[in-house]
Amino acid sequence: MLLAVLVAGCERPQFSEAEKRTVASLALSALPPLKPDTTNRYADDPGAAALGATLFFDFSLSRNGTVACSTCHQIGQQFQDGLPQGMGVGRTNRRTQPLAGVAFSPWFFWDGRRDSLWSQALVPLENPLEQAGNRAAYARYVKARFGERYERIFGPLPDFAGIPASASPLGSVAEQSAWSGMSDGQRDDINRVFANIGKALAAFQRSIMPKETRFDRFAAALAAGKEPKDDAVFSAEEIQGLKLFIGKANCSTCHNGPLFTDHAFHNTGVPPVADLPPDRGRIDAVAQVDADPFNCLGVFRDGGPEACGELKFMVRDKPELIRAYKTPSLRAVAGRPPYMHAGQFGSLEEVVAHYAKAPLSVEGVSEVHPMQLSERERVALVAFLKTLSP
Template sequence: MFVAFPAAATDMDTPVEYTEQERRKILSMTALDSERFLDPTNRFSGNEKAVAFGKLLFFDKRLSDDRTVSCATCHIPKSGWADGKLYASRDGALRQTLTLTNIGYNRWFGWGGSSDSLWAHSLIPIEAPNEVAGSRVQVAVRIQTEKDLYSTYTELFGPIPAEIAPAQLPEQGRPVSRDPDHPLHRQWMALSDSQRRAVDDLFVNVGKAIAAFEATIVSRSSAFDRFAEGLRDDNPSQMAALSTSAQRGLKLFLGKAKCVLCHSGPNFSDGEFHNIYVSRAGEDDYGRWDGVAQVRASSFNFESRHNDARPEQAFPWVRYVTRIPESKYQFKTPTLRDVAQRRSFMHNGRFSTLDEVIDFYDEIDEAKEFQDHEETTLVPIGLSHQEREDLIAFLHSLTDEEAQSELPDL
């Protein structure tokens, strides 16, 4: 059975036909469920005061060592919540900034899945030397010495233990397990056990507030969603939200181009990790291989005392995740929602346009020389010029224009 859909009013092309199987697949990719953003591992998820505090912290540069960097320095709202720069633009960084769009729908966080919760992942950049370059002790000091931060924090989380008052702490300090002689590690270990515990608690609260805000960064009302809603309701005017070109691109997305094999579901991502041969020769970044080790070693993972969920609310995937040889060079499948707003693509920012991305997949065999393990679903697509244009038209239809218009212009 085939179902024909009318084109947009300005298109004179023949209407696109979809099989019943394609129709069901389209309906499975419709708008996201907002209720899923209530993270059971974060008791402040969905709390309006926590969201407001997290937004303040997200755009605030006072958590960085030199007060010049905030989360928004790299996660720029009008650049697809990323910065579009190549990985080499930050000293020592191997990866480009991953978008925050619909980040609350992930099971693993980061290109390699180094965290199993959004709040835990939001803490990593704060202490990364090539990102915010702060430390958890410094965060504890700044929260208490900046009047507005202190009042907002204590109103939300309660009083801060006297044993970690600024006078009781060094200016900096964090664990550096791989280098026990590191100055920051020595300062961290000079604190008492109870002080380290209290600093960790404050640090986690900051992460949970930031995560509460980041979970509100949602793209769910695009032209594609209007089309899919019209398909479900048999409403021709809504189905006309997609041009004929974009409708053809959708058919390619589901079929010949095989995009849906990884970019599936309402978030246009399977949430998993794949080796697509995109790493450059000589890159020392093992992706998921490293991410597994990092999430298992994290003191903030689901197995930690900071997890607010009851046992039945959040499955501890980290307990069972293991390294396998195939995980080397595997990286997260990013969401394609708002993908046209981004300035670079792939974990290492290898491509700067969607045309280049499609070129890469169209000739995928040329990239295999750099990798050890084969992703058997990837084969050259063989798209015509018109098919490339149609596929790009569909990718542009995944932008939530209303949400984009409300973003702050930094």
């Protein structure tokens, strides 16, 4: 009898056919080819990507010459920075997001206030807390430093005669005044160069993809009906965590697909940070994306308006949008604490504890309900999450 019990205890947990299908849907091998971005005709242009890479690491694309895109999106940190809130020229209000697989998303930033990768890339350039520059100065800089490269990709640069050195509809009073004093044609010329800077940056960022992980190797073996080998062998604890993730804990309701995200917005009762400005998430972002001159329906979009379905049918005023934030990808999640949109939790254990308790939201209604997870189950869930790293 004792021998039978010991043998039974050594048997590997079995997965149902439904569980196998769910696990397969999460594997990196299920990631479809990246669709062309018809709003950016340069999205897959190698020359644009090369220029974008140069600009991404260029500290001159900031007001004080000390901040680049790579300041917050660091290669060695999964293209993020490990801080609770990003630090550019000043301290921002939210956590820097990693970039692996970012081009698969229909919305950008934690609140989705931009609807394309290229329009997203423009925001930090003029944000006073990030790179804090202005579009006229950027256009002049690109012409002076990269004029020949730019023109090989995008065509002739405009004549900047009579255009102020610094001007933008955003920024300082002087910059806004200079912008207002320009002609419509001059403003359009600057905006076109500015949009192309974003399109080059997006072409580079499209190349940043997630790497295969232990989980992917385990999922491949499971799908093939084979015993996993080497580091693809999951411990009993990791298998329990996986089963919880796709089952009892309901994590895969939102963290689904090969990128472990539904790309949607959810209020999960995450508390605000006391010393940061009020942040209502998605509900305040819809007006911003509608008003953005670089959005999919704007004149700087390449291609036709048929690509703009997400913007045309965007949910704009439902109460569910209050304090709703985009579901982050969980790929390589163990290596990038702290967590949530403003770094509210310092560890995966704290994140799991939050979802188990499911506190009420300070505004709006949280979608999360309390989970009855034992301490052992919480540990197992964290153990599984660690398998999502290369």
